[in-house]
Amino acid sequence: MKMAELVERSGVPLATIKYYLREGLLMPGAPTSATRAEYGDEHVRRLALVRALAGVGLPLPRIKAVLDVVDSPEPGLFAALGTAIAQLPPYPTDDVDERYPRARAAADVIGLTFDPDYPAIAQLEQALARAESAGIPVTPERLAAYGEHAFGVAKYDVEHLPRGREDAVRYAVVGTAVYEPVLTALRRLAHRDLASEMLTPPSDPPAGAWHAGPHDENCGDRRRPDR
Amino acid sequence: MKMAELVERSGVPLATIKYYLREGLLMPGAPTSATRAEYGDEHVRRLALVRALAGVGLPLPRIKAVLDVVDSPEPGLFAALGTAIAQLPPYPTDDVDERYPRARAAADVIGLTFDPDYPAIAQLEQALARAESAGIPVTPERLAAYGEHAFGVAKYDVEHLPRGREDAVRYAVVGTAVYEPVLTALRRLAHRDLASEMLTPPSDPPAGAWHAGPHDENCGDRRRPDR
Numbered sequence: 001m002k003m004a005e006l007v008e009r010s011g012v013p014l015a016t017i018k019y020y021l022r023e024g025l026l027m028p029g030a031p032t033s034a035t036r037a038e039y040g041d042e043h044v045r046r047l048a049l050v051r052a053l054a055g056v057g058l059p060l061p062r063i064k065a066v067l068d069v070v071d072s073p074e075p076g077l078f079a080a081l082g083t084a085i086a087q088l089p090p091y092p093t094d095d096v097d098e099r100y101p102r103a104r105a106a107a108d109v110i111g112l113t114f115d116p117d118y119p120a121i122a123q124l125e126q127a128l129a130r131a132e133s134a135g136i137p138v139t140p141e142r143l144a145a146y147g148e149h150a151f152g153v154a155k156y157d158v159e160h161l162p163r164g165r166e167d168a169v170r171y172a173v174v175g176t177a178v179y180e181p182v183l184t185a186l187r188r189l190a191h192r193d194l195a196s197e198m199l200t201p202p203s204d205p206p207a208g209a210w211h212a213g214p215h216d217e218n219c220g221d222r223r224r225p226d227r
Numbered sequence: 228m229k230m231a232e233l234v235e236r237s238g239v240p241l242a243t244i245k246y247y248l249r250e251g252l253l254m255p256g257a258p259t260s261a262t263r264a265e266y267g268d269e270h271v272r273r274l275a276l277v278r279a280l281a282g283v284g285l286p287l288p289r290i291k292a293v294l295d296v297v298d299s300p301e302p303g304l305f306a307a308l309g310t311a312i313a314q315l316p317p318y319p320t321d322d323v324d325e326r327y328p329r330a331r332a333a334a335d336v337i338g339l340t341f342d343p344d345y346p347a348i349a350q351l352e353q354a355l356a357r358a359e360s361a362g363i364p365v366t367p368e369r370l371a372a373y374g375e376h377a378f379g380v381a382k383y384d385v386e387h388l389p390r391g392r393e394d395a396v397r398y399a400v401v402g403t404a405v406y407e408p409v410l411t412a413l414r415r416l417a418h419r420d421l422a423s424e425m426l427t428p429p430s431d432p433p434a435g436a437w438h439a440g441p442h443d444e445n446c447g448d449r450r451r452p453d454r
Contacts, residue, residue, distance in 0.1 A: 048362060052361045052362055052363075055357070055360055055361055056357075056361060078419075078422050078423055081418075081422060082419060085415060085418075090408065106413075107416070110413070112413075112416050112417065112420055113416075113419065113420050113423070115419070118416070118419055120412050120415035120416045120419065121416070123408070123411075123412040123415065124409065124412035124413065124416065126408075127405065127408035127409040127412050128409060130282070130283070130405050130408070131405040131406065131409065133282055134279045134282050134283060134401045134404075134405050135275060135279055135401075136279075136397075136398060136401060136402055136405065138406065138409055142383065142387070142406075143409075143413075145379070145380065145383040146380055146383070146406075146409060146410050146413055147413055147417075148379070149376035149377075149379040149380045149410075150376075150410060150413035150414040150416075150417045151417045151420075151421070152372070152375070152376040152379070153372065153373055153376045153414055153417075154414050154417035154418045154420075154421050155417075155421055156369065156372040156373070157414075157418060158418060158421040158422050158425055159425075160369075161422070161425075170363075171363065172418075174361045174362075174363060175363055176415065176418075177361075178354065178357050178358040178361050178363065179358065179365065179369075179373075180411050180414070181317065181350070181353075181354035181357070182351065182354040182355060182358065182365055182370075182373060183373050183376075183377060183410075183411070183414070184350075184407050184410075184411070185347050185350040185351035185354050186333075186337070186339075186351065186370075186373055186374055186377035187377040187380055187381050187384075187407070187410070188312060188347035188350070188403065189334070189339050189340075189345070189347045189348070189351065189377075190339065190374075190377045190378045190380075190381035190382075191308075191312075191381045191384060191385060191399075191403075192305075192309060192340065192342070192345055192347065193339055193340050193378075193381075194378070194381050194382055194385040195305050195308060195385050195388070196305055196340070198385055198386075
């Protein structure tokens with residue numbers, strides 16, 4: 001297809017496509033004359049990927065790093081996904097203890113592989129250190145509970161990983177970026193529903209009262225009608 | 228206690244305490260002379276709360292909003308927690324469809340209460356809209372899977388809510404801020420472990436091969452040794 005059709009099919013403005021070509025985010029087309037080139041479906045797909053990565057806020061060098069993973073001749077998709085996802089925030093800051101003592105202990109509790117080279121280990125260390133600084137460290141019991149559900153979500157994610165390197169990397173990176181906020185919003189909404197069940201007094205409370213405590217024995221068994 | 232002891236016990240520098248007093252983040256002590264006042268344990272607790280809220284990145288007006296919730300004479304702790312948590316990011320942007328059609332449908336799927344006034348509804352709507360824009364909309368199946376685990380995590384959280392208004396608000400706000408990154412890091416690490424199990428070829432693969440697919444029937448039954 002010609003450039004005009006690429007603009008139409010991708011929905012990306014001409015000036016942006018030219019910018020991506022100059023920056024090496026989009027591979028050149030096959031030249032048909034000194035000023036024209038022919039583009040293919042791979043260009044439409046690549047533009048969609050670049051737009052998706054830019055849309056989740058990745059700066060240009062990090063978009064390039066993800067594209068390098070897609071285009072790499074290295075065989076291991078699994079390692080590739082780790083490198084690609086590491087382009088997403090949060091980026092660990094300098095004050096993280098690089099022996100990752102908290103993450104190592106947490107991995108033990110949950111039964112996670114402790115691989116200090118995997119970027120999410122630094123991310124976990126930082127998150128655990130911040131909880132400590134805030135005066136509410138993450139207990140082993142909380143880690144075990146969170147770990148169980150993190151594995152539950154991750155199992156769904158990995159089982160639905162598309163086949164094919166480009167689609168898999170796109171799903172892993174863009175999916176991590178856009179699904180994490182879905183998960184955290186759902187958790188906050190679940191807090192609301194559960195707190196409403198557990199904290200709302202049954203009837204006519206005196207001002208300031210807080211009737212149903214967290215260990216009210218009826219609470220644990222209450223089920224949502226459709227779950 | 229005198230100011231010097233408040234500085235020592237709270238670990239907050241004198242200049243910062245004076246700033247908090249001026250800004251109304253810390254209630255004044257009981258005056259003992261024209262230039263001196265007596266402070267109590269409530270000042271130490273309040274300083275810890277302000278530091279924790281500032282530590283998770285809340286700007287001053289939002290810290291004040293949380294403190295107003297703590298100090299409010301309104302009885303309902305449950306509504307108070309919602310208002311307090313709404314001070315945390317992400318803050319919905321202007322382009323959110325305020326009828327929240329995606330969040331309404333999602334609440335139906337999961338069995339969540341749809342309360343458009345609860346701030347996390349706008350947050351969910353925005354997250355779902357962004358997944359759509361990125362070309363990987365959240366399917367009802369994914370929502371059901373995520374919802375189940377969001378409820379699982381939230382149940383642990385709410386069951387461990389401390390009694391007492393100040394502690395409960397602190398735990399809800401600071402805990403939401405510091406535990407969300409723990410959860411997302413754990414999910415990324417769980418991805419790694421599960422992808423490693425499911426994507427690593429059993430032995431000696433030809434270059435570029437991707438042996439075990441996402442629906443490999445042995446994967447679903449594999450369990451971590453300690454879970």
